[in-house]
Amino acid sequence: MRVRKRSRGDRTNRTAAYLVVAILSTLLLLGPSRASTRRRRDALDLKDEDLEKDARLVGNVALLETENFDEENSRCLDASKECSITFRLEPQPIWNANEVINGTAGVLNIPHPITGQVDAGFVCKLGGIELSEDHWMTRAEALIQKHPDPMNAGFEFDVVHHFNMFSCEQGVSTMPGLDTSDSDTCSHNDFLLTSPKCQFQFSYDKGANSFSFPSNSSFLIGPSNPYAREHLFQVHYLVPEHYDEIVRRSGAIWDESAYKITLRRRAATAEKDPLGLVAFNDMRIRFKPGRTTHYQYQVPYLETLQNLFKGDFEDYGSVQPIAVHLHAHSTTKNIWIDHLRLGKKVGEYGRIDGYQAEGPDQSFFVLPEGDRTRPFLPGDELSIHCVVDTTGKDFEILYGASHQTEMCAVLIVYSNHNYKNRDNFKGGNYRDYEPLLPYLTSPS
Numbered sequence: 001m002r003v004r005k006r007s008r009g010d011r012t013n014r015t016a017a018y019l020v021v022a023i024l025s026t027l028l029l030l031g032p033s034r035a036s037t038r039r040r041r042d043a044l045d046l047k048d049e050d051l052e053k054d055a056r057l058v059g060n061v062a063l064l065e066t067e068n069f070d071e072e073n074s075r076c077l078d079a080s081k082e083c084s085i086t087f088r089l090e091p092q093p094i095w096n097a098n099e100v101i102n103g104t105a106g107v108l109n110i111p112h113p114i115t116g117q118v119d120a121g122f123v124c125k126l127g128g129i130e131l132s133e134d135h136w137m138t139r140a141e142a143l144i145q146k147h148p149d150p151m152n153a154g155f156e157f158d159v160v161h162h163f164n165m166f167s168c169e170q171g172v173s174t175m176p177g178l179d180t181s182d183s184d185t186c187s188h189n190d191f192l193l194t195s196p197k198c199q200f201q202f203s204y205d206k207g208a209n210s211f212s213f214p215s216n217s218s219f220l221i222g223p224s225n226p227y228a229r230e231h232l233f234q235v236h237y238l239v240p241e242h243y244d245e246i247v248r249r250s251g252a253i254w255d256e257s258a259y260k261i262t263l264r265r266r267a268a269t270a271e272k273d274p275l276g277l278v279a280f281n282d283m284r285i286r287f288k289p290g291r292t293t294h295y296q297y298q299v300p301y302l303e304t305l306q307n308l309f310k311g312d313f314e315d316y317g318s319v320q321p322i323a324v325h326l327h328a329h330s331t332t333k334n335i336w337i338d339h340l341r342l343g344k345k346v347g348e349y350g351r352i353d354g355y356q357a358e359g360p361d362q363s364f365f366v367l368p369e370g371d372r373t374r375p376f377l378p379g380d381e382l383s384i385h386c387v388v389d390t391t392g393k394d395f396e397i398l399y400g401a402s403h404q405t406e407m408c409a410v411l412i413v414y415s416n417h418n419y420k421n422r423d424n425f426k427g428g429n430y431r432d433y434e435p436l437l438p439y440l441t442s443p444s
Contacts, residue, residue, distance in 0.1 A: 060181040061128035062087040074132040076265045087233055088258035094159050095252040112402040120238045120401045124186035126173045127231030134222035136272055139262035140202050141210030150249040160257050161238035163204040169196035170229035192428040199227050200279050200430050205327055205362035217273040217415050225419045233259055241403050276417030278308055279430045281409035289393040299382040311421030318375035324350035325364045325411040330357045334387040341380050
């Protein structure tokens, strides 16, 4: 499969190019331009008849940039130790979806749950490439575009709150009835519940560092993994709280952030332990103002964990968490995961005290040796904790994708994973739960 490779030099004159796009974008009312269609077609090596069959697919594929990659054979070059693929979104219009500027509607369509101000939106793009051989992912990083802040000389801002990577079964990109370009489908993760379906694979949240996988373990991508034949990327845009003033001073922006993965051919490297990932989130949280709240929700074995890990428990007898990402917003001060056995805490799988949102605390990190060698056994459970401080707030803090909202979510990367066993991840590898103790003060 051929991929469209774009060099760094192609992006040196983007500002001037965007002005040209703005002048010509009224033509978008009549549909995609020929140049845009040709660019997407080149990314997929599609013929004209393919475009007629599935125009939805063509319009919803990331631009691909590669390094040390054999485009004809769709794998790393023989002479290269590693190669990389960058999945870049075509410039996205960062303004309200109800506003049309030069014929283009924006991508922001999610109102704040209390104020009603629209400040967020979701965009999904298909990866548009299938590897011909198995590859290990050795590094994952988001390439977030920075924009000059006209209100603060010398400072920049970005508009990406999260950038998620999903691995998918073959056929998701062309499945009838699944339109990943639809905003609701994208934001509600409908592709996790379809057949064929996708799985949560990795995530960037605002301010996170890149992640390099341990030398002896990684995610496997390629023909041998039925759940990693295709890929899908989800971007959650969240503009600064003073974005209206930014627009008044310098105009609305276009954003073309990207997601980069570094790979090694399985056939040319030492064998590794395949990794799996599970994610937990509670979407029903609400915190009363003016207090400290210790929030906890439990992930039960019988209702959840035995179905998530069924195949891996059968094949290995246990699973082994090795790295985590602890995700929350600005009112969260401490976050951690308790490991429970027979109802008693036997340890933790990750903790951050003095949590700072929008920074390195959003990164995945490898667990301390004692935690990444303590197995998670059949019957064990997890308890997820967030200490939230709403002192000084005069309104409830609700779950949400906007400013002045909260989350209490965790992503766990683990070994002892059989990626071929379809008894794993029944119902998907992402779960959300109701809190057990929503309003406990005096956190412990």
